[in-house]
Amino acid sequence: GAVVSQHPSRVICKSGTSVKIECRSLDFQATTMFWYRQFPKQSLMLMATSNEGSKATYEQGVEKDKFLINHASLTLSTLTVTSAHPEDSSFYICSATGLAGAPSYNEQFFGPGTRLTVL
């Protein structure tokens, strides 16, 4: 099946620093990638949708200048949390949909997630 990886799996940083999280589709080309955030015991919250070569579309309430998304190729999207603060500590998950040929009509392939802790 299609595999999506994320790097790093876990990151701890100091308040005020920026953190970059990579999301890669390993064996397929991803036309669209999604970024989610999940707090403990809560559901996934969609942050933004990104398409290769175009600007990301952010959900209401998500600061685009704080959460920078770059989808430079069909296999890589990055999320940069700028000037991170403790309240940004969360589990960040990406997903991707592929070109024609995905086994299910609306299947999104999810990455394993990145645990961000801001001190």
Added chain:
Amino acid sequence: LAKTTQPISMDSYEGQEVNITCSHNNIATNDYITWYQQFPSQGPRFIIQGYKTKVTNEVASLFIPADRKSSTLSLPRVSLSDTAVYYCLVGGGRDDKIIFGKGTRLHILP
């Protein structure tokens, strides 16, 4: 985007069949129904998807009545490793954004 409603939590025992029902009264004509499983600190994993009637794969079955306003995920003979959160989602296209509901926290007891 159709909103979904599921039970917040369920308990069952090893070896039992578990049925989790999801309501989606506002499902659109071109929407599919998809179920995902999520373990703690992991990304969601696709379980099954369907449009109408019944779909079965190696891990689950999905029952969808004719009006498509609800669906039931059936897990046969569950084990302790099936303890997870299960999400029911509806969407109409490959690149449609998915809005996750609260999911059902399934706890399997020995």
